């Protein structure tokens with residue numbers, strides 16, 4: 137261990153000699169200066185463990201020196217022992233009030249100096265040790281808190297991921313199950329169409345060959361409105377095919393939504409992602425007893441396929457769109473039906489490409505976000521929704537996916553009572 141260092145500030149050569157001898161013999165590292173000004177100067181370059189300070193000196197006296205030392209936070213906790221004449225009681229009080237730890241009376245008694253110096257160095261070391269321990273403990277506590285928060289966030293994220301992947305699996309399963317019967321229906325309708333055409337042709341052959349059919353046949357033809365039936369049947373089949381094509385489209389969309397992400401980015405169509413997410417949320421957009429259907433207005437620009445994690449981007453769209461629907465419904469609670477009809481619920485989705493940046497804005501005309509919480513909405517676990525309705529993770533996860541996984545930005549703009557716009561910007565690598 138290095139020896140403790142002591143700075144002696146005194147202008148009397150006898151005192152200096154005496155102090156130097158005794159302290160040097162005791163093994164301390166000693167520096168000596170002869171005035172308050174010199175002491176302050178010295179403290180710029182060294183940090184002694186203790187200062188022995190004479191009160192009466194030419195230039196600034198010991199008290200002023202002490203005041204200036206204490207004023208500098210770097211030196212404020214160096215213990216100072218004043219040296220003053222035995223009779224000057226007032227000096228001792230002033231010194232102690234200025235923050236000195238002790239005083240030594242002159243003429244100097246060697247044993248007294250050693251005893252006081254050792255006591256205060258011991259005290260200072262203990263104090264330092266204590267500070268270190270407290271600081272360590274505070275640090276450990278902060279670290280523990282950080283670890284706990286990180287753990288909680290990870291746990292929530294896991295739950296959310298699991299929910300998304302469970303939803304994905306469910307959706308993928310449903311899409312898969314729909315596929316077989318739809319394939320069968322499509323094929324059957326196609327065959328039925330041909331069979332019906334054949335039958336109709338055959339029937340007209342009959343009509344041409346036997347223009348005057350027996351009465352029961354003619355009566356039945358009139359009853360069933362044969363002419364209309366023959367004209368309508370192909371149309372009916374055509375619409376049936378249209379319907380199965382739509383179901384096929386839905387099934388494809390469901391699979392687009394639920395596609396599992398690989399470790400690498402893949403090229404994907406953003407509009408397919410948005411459409412499939414809207415499809416999943418369709419049940420929430422529909423009219424209900426409190427309001428008419430939420431209108432979704434799409435304004436899709438000309439976008440190339442972009443390298444991304446499509447499943448994760450769908451999660452972003454899902455979280456933002458679900459929030460928009462929540463915001464509309466929360467706004468609807470405050471309004472009467474005619475007010476809602478006068479300013480109907482709308483969600484506008486706009487996409488564009490500018491300077492190799494894909495921009496997607498999702499705007500609602502819901503209740504908006506008050507200024508005070510705008511800065512918090514992207515924080516983990518921040519929610520204004522009742523327990524069970526919101527976990528406060530949607531936007532935190534969306535932000536993370538956009539910013540960290542896609543090097544993009546997610547920003548919000550909102551006006552209370554007017555609505556909210558979320559803007560996603562994702563840079564794409566320019567085509568070579």
Ligand SMILES: Nc1ncnc2c1ncn2[C@@H]1O[C@H](COP(=O)(O)OP(=O)(O)OP(=O)(O)O)[C@@H](O)[C@H]1O
Pocket residue numbers: 455459460463500502503504505513514518519520521525526527528529530531532556
């Ligand atoms: N479109 C919006 N309009 C108004 N407020 C919004 C909108 N989107 C988000 N917010 C506010 O931001 C908060 C945080 O949103 P976030 O999606 O992170 O969590 P949440 O929706 O409350 O819960 P969940 O984890 O279920 O998504 C919401 O509670 C809401 O107050």
Ligand SMILES: [Mg+2]
Pocket residue numbers: 455458459526529530531
């Ligand atoms: Mg949400």
